[in-house]
Amino acid sequence: MSTNAVRIAPSLLSADFGILGAEIEAIDAAGADFIHIDVMDGHFVPNLTLGPPVIRALRRFTAKPFDVHLMIAPVDPLLDAFADAGADIITVHPEAGPHLHRTLQRIRQLGKKAGVSLNPASPVAWLDSIMDDIDLVLVMSVNPGFGGQAFISSQLDKIAQIRRRIDLSGRDIMLEVDGGISIQTIGDAVAAGADVLVAGTASFAGGPERYADNIAALRAAAKVRAVVPEQVTA
Numbered sequence: 001m002s003t004n005a006v007r008i009a010p011s012l013l014s015a016d017f018g019i020l021g022a023e024i025e026a027i028d029a030a031g032a033d034f035i036h037i038d039v040m041d042g043h044f045v046p047n048l049t050l051g052p053p054v055i056r057a058l059r060r061f062t063a064k065p066f067d068v069h070l071m072i073a074p075v076d077p078l079l080d081a082f083a084d085a086g087a088d089i090i091t092v093h094p095e096a097g098p099h100l101h102r103t104l105q106r107i108r109q110l111g112k113k114a115g116v117s118l119n120p121a122s123p124v125a126w127l128d129s130i131m132d133d134i135d136l137v138l139v140m141s142v143n144p145g146f147g148g149q150a151f152i153s154s155q156l157d158k159i160a161q162i163r164r165r166i167d168l169s170g171r172d173i174m175l176e177v178d179g180g181i182s183i184q185t186i187g188d189a190v191a192a193g194a195d196v197l198v199a200g201t202a203s204f205a206g207g208p209e210r211y212a213d214n215i216a217a218l219r220a221a222a223k224v225r226a227v228v229p230e231q232v233t234a
């Protein structure tokens, strides 16, 4: 794939929560493509972040797409609230069920792009029956819940398998990778087939005066792979 098409989605999880509006303005000006918002409920994942009222309040600080990753269960009762608050892409986990297909249909009915997220141990086969119903696959390259974790390199094989499926399907589906993305790991993720890279720690490191350089460094590193191609088998 062309690295020109790579999108960088800084995760607000690593921003200063005391000044989120200013952080969004700064990361937007620094070249972010999407604003990635991690919603955690303290139940589906062992951490708590923010909900629809905060997303609504932040909407006025940028025109960039809000890429909202829902790590909450049950997810269905809150879909309308997140759509109404200003989410553009809404990504859910199959385990947040009970009816993934219905959930994805509802997201699209709300006029939003529908994403599905696979945890490190979740099988690629879960995509089999929903390829018509998604606009984005989010591969978690860490276990969800916290920023600053190490990239799980076994996910490269999964990314490559999903890239093949998307290409064979001929559908316009984004392949996003989230967790441990840095200048050391982004090249391998892109070489395996990712085209949207979530980066929290790597985007927000060093404060606002570093954001543009951080994102530029990620884009440059996206063209460099660290592992030999044979390690990515699928």
Ligand SMILES: O=C(CO)[C@H](O)[C@H](O)COP(=O)(O)O
Pocket: 011, 013, 014, 038, 069, 142, 143, 144, 145, 146, 147, 148, 149, 178, 179, 180, 181, 198, 199, 200, 201, 202
């Ligand atoms: O969804 C997440 C954790 O559940 C975060 O988006 C992800 O971990 C990004 O943080 P970092 O780039 O620091 O790894």
